[in-house]
Amino acid sequence: MNDRSQAERVLDALEIIDDLIVVSRSVDDLLREAIRNFIDIFACDRAFLQLFRPLGDAGVIEYTREPWPLVLEGKDHEQDEFLHKVIATARAREVVLSYGSEPGPGVEPIPATSVLHQQGVRSMMVVAIQPELGPSWFMGFHDCAKARRFEHEARLLERIAARLAHAVTSLESMAHLRQSEDRFRALVEHAPEAILIIDVGTQRLIDANVQAEQIFGWPPGQLLGASVEQLSPPTQPDGQSSELRITELLALVAAGQEQTFEWQHRRADGAPFPCEVRLVPLPNPERLLVRASVADITARRALERERERLDAQLHQAKRMEAIGQLTGGLAHDFNNFLTIITGQLELMGMARADAASFEAELALALDACEQAAGLTQQLLAFARQRELCPRRVQPGAELERITELLRRTLGAGVEVDVHAASAAHDCRLDATQFVSAIVNLCINARDAMTQRRGHLKLRCANQSMPPGARVSVDGEDIVGDFVVVEVHDDGSGISPELLARVCEPFFTTKAEGVGSGLGLSMVYGFVKQSGGHLEIQSELGVGTSIRLYFPPLFEQPAARLARESSAP
Structure with missing residues (x-):
């Protein structure tokens, strides 16, 4: 064979390998097809590839030309001294090794006692390949019909080995990259917080996880391409412009400074909600990217x-x-x-x-x-140290009994409306102190009215606080049944800063010399000493409601019937 035909044969062989590299999507596919083509490229009788593994040699790929059988697959060659030496030498030197029945320059003999010689191998060429990434392997071809006189084969096998090593490294790198992307995507998709990828140049979103769509209330896929300004109200609670502040923060992060801060975002329906945001730069050779981690802290704010x-x-x-x-x-x-x-x-x-x-x-x-x-x-x-004389009292009946007294005491300018539910329970109270407390509250209500003219409503009814409900009265959560007596006026109201102090002794909102400042404190002490609670709700310019919560005095139906039948 002349030099030109040898060169063409080498080029054809390399083209075959290059085509395989282009179309192969996995290392296994590439190596298997490459060894299959060795039969034609080298005009050999058997081609093989054996993967190296940490605990020995395994993973054989083998193809033969008729009529030569497979001899390596499933065989254990570790006991064959010659083959063991061939593999060890190839791994150590990483060069093409040639063996034949007739030794020559660069060709070692195949011992007649070796397993390979007994299987009909008359010449062979092998090489060990150890890429930067991926598996390492030992591959070559056998001539069984007759021994080969080696010419260009070593150089060709060396060039093929180099191409395959580079291709395997590339495929492994791509596989690792895909795995890394898959892991990153899994982490992003399953993260408890919203993850947004922002293009700093355009300030638009180029990626977002499912949690982001749920938190912001956007339909699937609609966040992609949205501007970051669309996710925030025009201004933040402190008055600063959201757009200007976002631009400043993204510039800082693009310069390598991570940012963590609280921010008010906006859902798709326009509802604002508080968030904790962390911005970090993402490496990218083409454009500036920032990853935003957004955690909805609405529940945390409520707890605070x-x-x-x-x-x-x-x-x-x-x-x-x-x-x-x-x-x-x-x-x-x-x-x-x-x-x-x-x-x-x-x-x-x-x-x-x-x-x-x-x-x-x-x-x-x-x-x-x-x-x-x-x-x-x-x-x-x-101080709840006064000696009381409690007895069974119907608070609603007491309100109705003193209605006329209240009208005369408060004057014609105050319209008094009393409503006591007939089903309201009895309570165990000091009746005199109860009446005194109601009169005190009514006088305070009249004094809060403009020119002492207005409406005053007194109510008495049962109220039940179920165990699951959180009802806070007088500084503590209460549950159970209560009889509630309410005094409501449409006076000037009390400011929030004064509301916390109105039950203190000697504290008054009235002018100097008007009132001792002990009226409401006396009511507070009486209610607490009676086992109840006092609640005050007030709004400036609207009026004030004061509710007295007393524990009911329950009794068996028979006892109530007997008491009512004995009444005159």
């Missing part, structure tokens, strides 16, 4: 507000308890001094009963002591 509310309630309860303890102690001490003074004044009156002027002065002193004693009783009522 609830915690703040409970902390404020606890603080207020402790504050009121401390004021009550202080007030009670002062009232007791003050009352002790008043007892001594009153007793001495009475003794002096008995001794000097003959002096009319002295009797007048003494009467003034005793009257002042009585007023001071009344003050201590009010303080003790707030």
Whole structure:
């Protein structure tokens, strides 16, 4: 064969291998088809490939030309010293090795005692290939009909081996890239937060996971191509422009500075919601990309507000308890001094009963002591230390009983409307203190009305708080059944900053010299001492509602029937 025909044969062979490399989509397909074509490329009787694995040789691919049988597949050649030496030498040197029955330059003999010689192999050429990525293997071809005189085959096999090694490395790199992309996609798709990929140049989304579509409420696939401004309201809660701030943040991230911040986003229906956002740069040779991780913190904000509310309630309860303890102690001490003074004044009156002027002065002193004693009783009522005389009371009936008294007390400018549900339960209360509390609340309501003219509504009804409902009254969550007495006015209302202090003793919103500041504190103490709760709701310019929650006094139906039948 002349040099030109050899060159053409080499080019044809390399073209075959190159075509296989182009169309192959996996390493296994490429190697299997390459070995299959060895039969024609090298005009051999048997072509083979054996993958190297850490624990030995395995994974054989073998093709033969008739009538030569397969001899490697399924065979264990580790016990054959010659074949073991061939494989070890090929792996160590990574060059083409030639073997034949008739040794020559660069050709080693095949021992007559070897397994290969006994299987009819008269010449062979082998090479070991260890790519940068992927499997390593040992491949070659056998001549069985007669021994070959090697010419260009070594160079051709070497060039084919180099092409296959490069192709396997490329295929493995692509496979690894696909696996990495699949892993990244799986991580993104199953992430608990929304993941957005932003093109900094256009400020548009080029990718988004399913969670992003759910959080923002967009239909599947519609987020792609959307601008980042579409996901935010025009301005943030602090007044800054969303568009300008987004541009600043993306510029910082593009410069390599990761950003984590809270942001107000907007759903597809326009509803705003708070989020925590983390922006990180994504490496890309063609354009600036940023990955945004967006977590909806609506639930967290609600928990924070609830915690703040409970902390404020606890603080207020402790504050009121401390004021009550202080007030009670002062009232007791003050009352002790008043007892001594009153007793001495009475003794002096008995001794000097003959002096009319002295009797007048003494009467003034005793009257002042009585007023001071009344003050201590009010303080003790707030401190829940006043002695009560509780009995079965129908709060609704008491409201109806004092309706006319209230109308005369409040004046013609106040329209009084009383409604007591007939099914309202009885309560165990001090009736006198209950009436006093209602009168106090009504007078305060009248004083809050413009020119003492307005509407006053008194209501009494049962109310049930189911266990699943969270109803907060007087700084604590309550459940169960209650009898609720409500006093509602359409007066000027109370500002939020003053509302927390209205039950403190001596605190008043009235002008100086008008009111002692003990009325509402006395009501608060009475309600708490009766086992109830006090709730105040007020809005400036609208009015105020004060609700007294008392525990009901339940009784067996037979007892109620007996009591009602004995009533006059």
